[in-house]
Amino acid sequence: SQQGEEDPQALSIQEGENATMNCSYKTSINNLQWYRQNSGRGLVHLILIRSNEREKHSGRLRVTLDTSKKSSSLLITASRAADTASYFCATPPDPLFGNEKLTFGTGTRLTIIP
Amino acid sequence: NAGVTQTPKFRVLKTGQSMTLLCAQDMNHEYMYWYRQDPGMGLRLIHYSVGEGTTAKGEVPDGYNVSRLKKQNFLLGLESAAPSQTSVYFCASSYRPRGQGAHPHTGELFFGEGSRLTVL
Numbered sequence: 001s002q003q004g005e006e007d008p009q010a011l012s013i014q015e016g017e018n019a020t021m022n023c024s025y026k027t028s029i030n031n032l033q034w035y036r037q038n039s040g041r042g043l044v045h046l047i048l049i050r051s052n053e054r055e056k057h058s059g060r061l062r063v064t065l066d067t068s069k070k071s072s073s074l075l076i077t078a079s080r081a082a083d084t085a086s087y088f089c090a091t092p093p094d095p096l097f098g099n100e101k102l103t104f105g106t107g108t109r110l111t112i113i114p
Numbered sequence: 115n116a117g118v119t120q121t122p123k124f125r126v127l128k129t130g131q132s133m134t135l136l137c138a139q140d141m142n143h144e145y146m147y148w149y150r151q152d153p154g155m156g157l158r159l160i161h162y163s164v165g166e167g168t169t170a171k172g173e174v175p176d177g178y179n180v181s182r183l184k185k186q187n188f189l190l191g192l193e194s195a196a197p198s199q200t201s202v203y204f205c206a207s208s209y210r211p212r213g214q215g216a217h218p219h220t221g222e223l224f225f226g227e228g229s230r231l232t233v234l
Contacts, residue, residue: 042225106156
């Protein structure tokens, strides 16, 4: 069963616009990670946010975490054609709550239109 | 450094045949994982290992076996392939997490490029 679920499933925007995708999860976590996957390639780690953090930045990426709503968002500012990819959230287990594996959502497919 | 290398990248099998996927990492990571990725299903964990000589089942272990005889290698075996095992397989590795707890799955994962397997 999926722990994290991304929304929307697909998103198309014009180059230069900002892209926002969301992740909702079910059980308590100790951190949440975002990954990118280019077509036909492996996943690449983007950013990790811990449960005691509310916001984190990395270059053009901004991640927020709301543990009360069990949700996270990934914002990509000033999008570029190279940002076209699928984006996944991943929720590692919290041993206190018995979730024994790192689980991935089904991803958001982002297309940047030049 | 090559990172995480998977071989082969593509393979076509007939139902009932066996094969082994090899994953090698040169980052001296303690933990290694095998995932499968299917359309609309995201990534699902098959088996994982927290150290040389140890393995554990993930979410979808049936029909697969694994071995971690050397720290840098993690093998995924299909003893009798079935069409339902047609998928893209990804190997990943991670360092032993530090700081906030020491549970095996709290680290950043480094992925290989995938192995596309088709079972006819």
